Amino acid sequence: METLLSILGRLVYKLMGWTYDELPDYWADKCVVIGFPHTANMDTVRALTYIKTAKVNARLLVKAEWFFFPMSILLRSLGGMPVKRDATSGFVGSVIKEFEKRENLILALVPEGTRKNVTAIKTGFWFIAKGANVPIICWYLDNQAKRTRWIGRVDPGQSLEADLLKIQEIYKTAGFSIPLGNLIQ
Numbered sequence: 001m002e003t004l005l006s007i008l009g010r011l012v013y014k015l016m017g018w019t020y021d022e023l024p025d026y027w028a029d030k031c032v033v034i035g036f037p038h039t040a041n042m043d044t045v046r047a048l049t050y051i052k053t054a055k056v057n058a059r060l061l062v063k064a065e066w067f068f069f070p071m072s073i074l075l076r077s078l079g080g081m082p083v084k085r086d087a088t089s090g091f092v093g094s095v096i097k098e099f100e101k102r103e104n105l106i107l108a109l110v111p112e113g114t115r116k117n118v119t120a121i122k123t124g125f126w127f128i129a130k131g132a133n134v135p136i137i138c139w140y141l142d143n144q145a146k147r148t149r150w151i152g153r154v155d156p157g158q159s160l161e162a163d164l165l166k167i168q169e170i171y172k173t174a175g176f177s178i179p180l181g182n183l184i185q
Contacts, residue, residue, distance in 0.1 A: 009053030013046075017146050020050055024150040027137065029104040032129040033058065034167070035139040036176055038110035043141055047108060048078045050148055058106035081107075092127045099132035108139075112179075120181025126163060130156040138167060140174045149174065 013020060035047060044062065051058045062075055064082040075082075083091060099105050107128065111121035129136045138152045152170035154163055161183070168178045 005052040006055050009049045009051075012049045013053065016042075016046070018046065018148065019146065020053065020148040021150045023054055023056070024137075024153075026135075026153040027150075028135050029106075030099060030102070030132070030134045031106055031137050032125050032132075032134060033106060033108040033137045033139050034125050035108065035110050035141060036112065036171055036178060037141060037143075038112045043110070046141065046148060047139075048080070051079055051108070056106055057104060058108050061107070061109040083109075092124050092131065095128050096131040099128075099134060118179055118181075120179055120183050123160060123164070123183065126156060126160050130160075136163075136167065138170050140171065140176060142174070144175075 035043070037043075044060070047060055050056075051060065057079070059079050059081040061083045062080040066072075067075060067080070067082045074080075095107060099107075109125055111123070111125055112118050125136065133156075136154045136156065137150065138154070140149045140151045142149050151174045152167075154166050154170070156163055164178075164180055164183060168180060171178050
C-alpha cells in the first residue's frame, strides 16, 4: 500500500506541475518539520502528498475544524493530526510525551498557523522540539519554482530568540521572510 501511495503522490505532484527535493542528509527519524509559507489549502495537499511520496511516516498538524466526517477519515489516513488552535489544552506537553514513547516521529506543521497574513509566527514548534530534544527541519514551498525544498536544520539551543534568528536566516537565504513581530527583543 505504501508503494502505491508513493506512486500516486509522485503522479499528483506531476499533475500539479510541482517537483520536490529528496530527503536531505540531515534528516532524522525524530524531528519537527516546519514549513513556510502557508498561503492556500493546496499547501496542505502538497505536504500530505509529499509525505506519501517520500514514504515518510509523518504526522501533519491540521486545524481541528477540518476533522469532520468523511474528511476526518481521509485526513487521519494521510497522517493528519487535529489541533485546537484556540485552546490551551496542554498540546505541547502531550506531543513531547508522544516523542518520548516512539522510536520514530515526524511532526510537520506551519508556524504561521493560518493562511492569513500574520505579524508573528507561533513558537510551539520550538518548545516541542526543545522538550523532545529533536531537531527542527525547515521545508520551503517555493511557489515561484513550483518546488518543495529542504533548506536547513536547527538543533534547539538554550534560546528561543537565537534559534528563531537562525531559522529566519535559513528562510531568508531561500527567499522568504519569516514574520517574527515582537518575538525578538
